[in-house]
Amino acid sequence: MSPPQNTDHTELYRSLVDHARYPIDRPQAPRFAEVIRHVREELAVDGCAVLDGFLSEAGVKQLLAECRARRANAYFSPSTKTNVYFSSDDPALPPGHPRRIFMERSNGFITSDLFGTETSARRLYYWPPLTAFVAACLGKRSLYIYDDPVSNMIVNVGVPGSCFNWHFDTNEFTITTLLQAAASGGHFEYVPNLRDAHDEHYDEVKQVLDGDTARVRRLPLRAGDLQLFLGRFSLHRVTENTGATDRLLLIMSFAGKPGMIGSVHRTRELYGKVTAAHIEAERRRVRSDALMD
Ligand SMILES: [Fe+2]
Secondary structure: OOOOOOOOOHHHHHHHEOOOOOOOOOOOOHHHHHHHHHHHHHHHHHOEEEEOOOEOHHHHHHHHHHHHHHHHHOEEEEEEEEOOOOOOOOOOOOOOOHHHOOEEEEEEEEOHHHOOOOOHHHHHHHOHHHHHHHHHHHOOOOOEEOOOOOOOEEEEEEOOOOOEEEEOOOOOOEEEEEEEOOOOEOOEEEEOOOOEOOEOOHHHHHHHHOOOOOOOEEEOOOOOOEEEEOOOOOEEEEOOEOOOOOEEEEEEOEEOOOOOOOOHHHHHHHHOOOOHHHHHHHHHHHHHHOOOO
16 A cells, blocks of 8 residues: 655654654654653553654644544444453353353444545654654664555444443553543543463452453543553453543554554454455465465
């Protein structure tokens, strides 16, 4: 997929971000190093870091206007029930085991193909300093734009009544920016480091699913805040949107390798469409595994 035209839009990018607090294209600035240090410290403690007011007020306004103009074309897949591991039921386990507890999850997205190259959302996402900044925050030598033309930069639409129940992520990290909070409900909650690479800690997962809130943290997110979250080990959810308006969350995806793209099956399931690029990537994946040529 072709990135936006290579015209110099530096001033536009800078105006979308609160550039005085977050000079993300000036890695030599003392403030840049300060921000990176802050993020890394927070991530090391509990896998979650927030840069409050990352987007400028004008930036939030502009991105929201772009979302609203596309809201009618958002794709909603039928709401599903999943367990915290996104795995299927295992009848060999006793009833009440965390693997056997299935909870509501609703999905709605304004997909990236709906944002043209002229949009600020897309320009910001494709701005190389943003990718480099996220890589520095995560302590990675390099990161790349996720190459999926449908899902690389999407807006999750949390309609009134929707929720995204407790789960662990399969992704190592998630980068999100709230564009519009729910008028009530729609809170991001998490239990830091509930499991680790060696132990699922089923008993503790079960306690949370049964309603124990002792270790649950709620993030007071506001529109424009950038959140970096390591969700592999921290159980998390978005509570029900009990307000009358949408909760809108911009999700920008990055990959450790260039050219990464989602599978045909998963992309169609979540976003209701695939492109020729998905089909071509699938064909290549199959061919790379075949031994006949
Ligand atoms: Fe998640």
